[in-house]
Amino acid sequence: MHDPVLPDPTLPENSPSARARRAALTILAAAAVVILPTACDYAVANTGGSGSGSGYGYGYGGHSGHSAGSSTVQTVPAGNTGTLEPSAAPTSSVEPTTDATETTDATETTDATETTDATETTDAEETTDAEETTDAEETTDATETTTAAPPPPAPLEILGNDCSTSDLDAHTGFQDAPRCVAIAFGEVAAAAQSPSLLITDAPDTVAVGEAFTLQVSTRNLVRDRFLGAAAGGYYRESSFLTADGIQRGHFHTACRMLASTDVAPDAEPVPAFFLATQDNQGGAAPDQVTIPVTGLPDAGVAQCAVWAGDGSHRVPMMQRANQTPAFDIVRITVQ
Known part of the structure; x- marks a missing residue:
């Protein structure tokens, strides 16, 4: 100064x-x-x-x-x-105060940045963990599904599929046995087109020798094929379907007298009544067929049955083992 x-x-x-x-x-x-x-x-x-x-x-x-x-x-x-x-x-x-304040602000900014980074890292880690958890769950589900699946079946031990190893004589188409049938099974219909039938009407009681009728409905059965068993057409041809996949064949009706209702009957005796129906009718839609029974010879309980047959009298094959074959039975009291 x-x-x-x-x-x-x-x-x-x-x-x-x-x-x-x-x-x-x-x-x-x-x-x-x-x-x-x-x-x-x-x-x-x-x-x-x-x-x-x-x-x-x-x-x-x-x-x-x-x-x-x-x-x-x-x-x-x-x-x-x-x-x-x-x-x-x-x-x-x-000025110390200003500098200190600014330094503090800078530190706070840095802390905020670090906090943000830490948060972002945490979010990223959480996302990764979530993804890993999801992957782990998916892997677990896949493992559980694989574990729950049944093991593949063991190879079947087939005894044979022809008569080359059989000691029996070949079947000739006539009704004699024991024989070995070498004819191929043939064609089998799809489950939705498998043949079926039902007795829709039958009397509860008839007199000995009295004629009566049975009403039978068939479905998915074209009744156009019947090779006479007496002529050597029994088990002589394979099963065949129509162009629409419907079974070709016919159906049988038989009534036999039961010796007992407590045990299975003997299958050898010839039935009291038998009829094969091949009327060139039937098809995919259900229909009704009237079967006339000429009468039963003895008093007791009669078993009347109907069952479908292919052209060579075998019960038609089914797509699945748990499907019910085309048959039905009623019991009638004969007085």
């Missing part, structure tokens, strides 16, 4: 020398006003003061040691010779 210049008391106040001295003092004072702000500049970056000098250490609020946003330059009129009081000396070129 410049030392104040005072009037010389040895000179008269209005003397030329005094006037010249006062003029010189005025010039010096004006120069001091111009030079003073430049002398107070510091090469320090502005850390928060307002004004056009932000960031360069000059301008309003440009040097440190003064409150941010206030003017630190004292303006005095030209010619004033009073002492220009300087502002308090700066204690630091950087």
